[in-house]
Amino acid sequence: AALNDGLRSQVSAALKEGRVAPTELCQRCLALIKSTKFLNAYITVAEETAMKQAEESEERYKRGQPLGILDGIPVAVKDNFNTAGIETTCASNMLKGYISPYNATVVQKLLDQGAVLLGKTNLDEFAMGSGSTDGVFGPVRNPWSYSKQYKEKSVPKSHSEESNWVITGGSSGGSAAAVSSFTCFAALGSDTGGSTRNPAAHCGVVGLKPTYGLISRHGLIPLVNSMDVPGILTRCVDDAAVLLGSLAGHDPKDSTTIQDDFEPFELPNLTDVSKLSIGIPKEYHAPGLSSEILALWSKAADLFKNAGAKVVEVSLPHTRYSIVCYHVLCTAEVASNMARFDGLEYGHRSDMKDSTESMYAATRREGFNDVVRGRILSGNYFLLKQNYEKYFVKAQKVRRLIANDFVKVFRSGVDILLTPTTLSDAAPYTEFIQEDNRTRSTQDDILTQAANMAGLPAINVPTALSKRGLPVGLQFIGRSFQEKQLLTVAKWFEKQVQFPMIQLEEVKRHDSGVFQHQKSASFS
């Protein structure tokens, strides 16, 4: 079954024509979630409410009044988005048992379109990390670890799959794994330093980071207010455009969303790329970039060139400082954002009663893991009066330099930048955990972070399988608010590379034809 056939042409069409019922679709996804439980992609599965939503959707289809393409489509949401009535934990002890009293705007929009919310996906605690390994519910396993493609290529050290599995990347690893293993058709992630694109690359799915200000952050538990965006994970670029269409737009509840009108769009089938100018930023040839990915990146550049596009080398000179800059700004904003967790109004509360301060301290001591605490302390250090100018303000100045690099490049006539998304394919878990979270994040965010600094839209498109049989993706970065152009180019590229479908036993067992329906549905 080709992955490129998306919602519009396949599942939604099937639902509309009555070839499959929403409840059936929902049930199948729920069953698949159960049989892929070992992936640990989901923290909460909202079985009852999902079935209820599916039933309501079914009624609408029977009446011939579906709400739109997303009506009846099972989706998953990263567990740092508030979902009314459903536990929202951020994979932290601090929020275990916290039942959101409201829906994040993006969640509400999905529900208003009739989407079926299957559950909340696993992540690094408070979205801090690049492996989805540091949450209190344990690490997420990359579905490709269990794929035929990986098993064929790997020579296991021991014969047990237990020690061989690879990470999903992070921090939206659960969402990426959920989409990659077919348990849902789309998932929401968040992206602050690459948290949607990184796991998308490792799990072989499309991961879109929209322009900052396009999609509402209301209800997304904040990490870095000036960089966070909700991320979209799907199996093909067309689906990402569908999701974007239903989520983008001004939200009065989020003053950082722009007020411009947003028109949802369908992606054209680009055939002529001769008017395109693709920029290849040389600084993205970063130390540690695997030769495999380097070769793939070159091949992609040539692909565009041979198709008639103008492909030029460009320079973003401050790239190598983006991680340092991010480190300071992120920890500073985290120090502020995490201050709200004191046990008084929600979340974990310590039994300590001596004083307010000691209760807060004990609550936070008990509720946060090392990574979170470390960032809070670092952030507070950089914000001390004696350090404020030297570190925080300095980082803000460097941020401007980084953002200006992009402005200059786009002003010189380049339309889209093409870069690798990750330095290599997914690492085995046992190897990944040998370095601490900060070191890993520093290494892994290097190619994705600058887009968050500058607020630009960026997308990971699964490109090919590595020697080890694992997905490798490439990243396209576009101009602010030019998602249509970005996605159009990404879709063209996706069509050229024809990324293979994951061969998972569990998926085969549960699939009874919906995924293979593309023969009867035409590609729209």
Place this chain on the structure above:
Amino acid sequence: MRALLLGRWLRAGPGPPRPESRNGGNGGHRGNGGHRGNGGNGGHGPLRKVSVEVLDHLEHLALVDFRDSEGVERLHKAIQFADQLHEVNTDGVEPMDSVLEDRCLYLREDDVTEGNCTKELLENAREKVEEYFVAPPGNIPLPKLEERETFLQGS
């Protein structure tokens, strides 16, 4: 795969020559572990130590503890890493607060549009009385370093 024309400069590109210790077969993944020149361990400059007073001050401000020497080491490494910022010349550059700085901040009318959700808001609190959140007594500062049970005491 024929020689790639444009791709050639990519392969010849910058970045320190790195021994290709990766092999496909047996999971030997990142040959160099975490030691990368550009920002892995921030091997620039000396590892500056932070005084116990400042550490204590941070614990007070953050209301979060270092827990152990690893926590303190983590801070030292973070500072060392951040020090790389000083290599960049930012003369005449204005700090950037937001990428949307060229746009006007949205302000809506000062009208009440929602509220009356006391019950929902109280639901998640562990200790409450009627419509109040209950807190332990305030105005009592955290005990001084000598009197607190903190790792820093031994420093």
